[in-house]
Amino acid sequence: MTDITFRQYRNEDLHRCGELVEDAWSKEIETFSGRNRSIGREIYVKLSLLEINWTELACDSDKIVGFLFGSINKHYRVSEYLKSFVFRFGLFAKMLFRGFGKIEESHKFLYSLIISEMKYLTNRLSSDAEVEMFIVDSEYRRKGIGKKLMNSFVEAAKNADIKVITVYSETNSIWQFYEKYGFRKVATFYDNFLSYLNGKNISSILYALNL
Numbered sequence: 001m002t003d004i005t006f007r008q009y010r011n012e013d014l015h016r017c018g019e020l021v022e023d024a025w026s027k028e029i030e031t032f033s034g035r036n037r038s039i040g041r042e043i044y045v046k047l048s049l050l051e052i053n054w055t056e057l058a059c060d061s062d063k064i065v066g067f068l069f070g071s072i073n074k075h076y077r078v079s080e081y082l083k084s085f086v087f088r089f090g091l092f093a094k095m096l097f098r099g100f101g102k103i104e105e106s107h108k109f110l111y112s113l114i115i116s117e118m119k120y121l122t123n124r125l126s127s128d129a130e131v132e133m134f135i136v137d138s139e140y141r142r143k144g145i146g147k148k149l150m151n152s153f154v155e156a157a158k159n160a161d162i163k164v165i166t167v168y169s170e171t172n173s174i175w176q177f178y179e180k181y182g183f184r185k186v187a188t189f190y191d192n193f194l195s196y197l198n199g200k201n202i203s204s205i206l207y208a209l210n211l
Contacts, residue, residue, distance in 0.1 A: 004145055021135065054153060065140040112193045115193070119191070128162050128164070134174070184208055184210075
């Protein structure tokens with residue numbers, strides 16, 4: 001494997017992490033951001049950072065080639081999640097009404113977001129650790145980088161006496177990695193929000209890893 005180093009996220013990493021987000025979810029970024037792709041992908045990163053307290057980046061020299069953002073919180077409250085959702089919903093609404101992206105039917109966009117969030121809460125397990133965002137550069141996959149990132153997060157969760165880690169994936173993402181790692185599939189549901197952004201039917205999958 002290439003000489004890869006690992007470190008925590010810093011503010012100056014926003015741009016590069018945004019590039020990796022666009023590489024992983026190009027269709028979503030295009031639909032959401034329109035001509036403002038560089039801003040849109042960085043907003044994705046910032047929104048993810050709102051809900052986490054764990055970051056680890058994989059670097060090849062000075063180049064970030066992967067990262068895992070997660071939350072380890074033994075005192076998780078649904079109210080905390082709802083506060084975060086209200087903030088994200090308000091941000092999306094403001095951007096849409098200002099014509100930020102190329103979404104013509106704002107009400108459908110926001111409706112699909114609300115429905116998907118309700119499904120998320122309905123299916124969410126009682127866990128105190130969650131993988132929020134997990135990406136490895138497409139040119140660096142199958143080199144063990146993703147496994148090392150996940151191993152570090154799992155070890156930190158164990159040290160915090162966490163019993164279950166959850167993660168949401170989708171049918172056009174890296175769900176195979178989670179199954180190979182040992183996560184078990186808990187629930188699958190039609191994701192209105194991702195389906196709207198991608199223009200095709202996409203299901204979200206909830207996985208859980210018992211520690």
